[in-house]
Amino acid sequence: MYIIVIGAGKVGWNLARELLEKEHEVTLIESDRRRYLTVEQELEHNVSYGDASELWVLERAGIQRADMVIAVTGDDEDNMLICQVAKEKYLVDQIIARVNNPRNRQHFDLLNVKPSVSATDLILRLLEHEVPEYGLVHLLDLQEEQLEIIEMLLGADSGVTGRRVGDLRMPDGSLLISVLRAGKGFVPSADTVLEVGDEVLAVLDPGKEDELKVLFGPAGPDGNGADA
């Protein structure tokens, strides 16, 4: 594959090196002269000097025949613009954009720059996974399909332990798909009784997390979740 990587910071440089090792053809584009000269000592002709938001710089790098463009600069506007141009003007099949500020992800989505990757988001999710008190872990986002899969650990204070799955009032657009108990997973039936320490997986429409959090979280004074 021919892959153009934009931005020779730590992410871009390491990415280019790994891709070259996997025998892809790679051009790494860097706009800072000093950084370019540093990286060029190792990657030689695989690095190109220029501002990749200039269309002629992309064309000089051969964007017309690129199979993939990966924009990993430290500037979200640049990453969005480069990927938008790559996809819509040069019809590059596959793009990947780095999100520096997770709050900007909504803009990437709005401009249809997908998939986008945010290291901050990834670390936050990892943190949630490692620290189960956070309650709810995103395992998968299927953006095109408009679905998410999440995992929840049922604590001692959960409002659903000791209850039958069939009695739960699952929000519309959500489904309990499996239960992990004592290291084993199974698909629950209506008669499965949930226990403290169960990890449950649910598939849901985006935006239903909060309702599930209430249902599976601590039983509140209003009897949240424990409406049976």
Added chain:
Amino acid sequence: MLILIVGCGRVGSSVARAMLREGHEVSCLDEDPESHARLEVGLEKSWEDLGGQFTVGAGLETEALVAAGIERADAFIASTDGDNTNIIIAQIAQRRYEVPTVIARVLDPLRAEWYQRQGLHTVCPTSVAVDMLEGAVRSAAAAGGGPDGSAEAA
């Protein structure tokens, strides 16, 4: 009519003053609090006393855009010093907030032209300057002499 101007440099602040003078409601958004002073150059009263609004924040920040009034803006002008920023925030104004009139200042003629063809109204000062310079040289040549300096026959 409410006009929201993001990027309050020489261009943005001049357009802002002109629009305010013409009786429009004008709101400016800039990352740099100091740019407020540029707005008041040549004004006899403060920007706010004359009815203007000024918000400190970046054009990509949703809260800042909302505070500056994007939800009820009739026109949006992106005139920061970054072409890519202008192109991106103009598309946000267009697609997310459905502002009826959206204009982006883009210095690079190639990007300006392509985004114009995609339906974004771009203004390219570079192209304007090139046209004016070419025109000035041509009229000087026509009035003065040929390329070798000799006077042309009338």
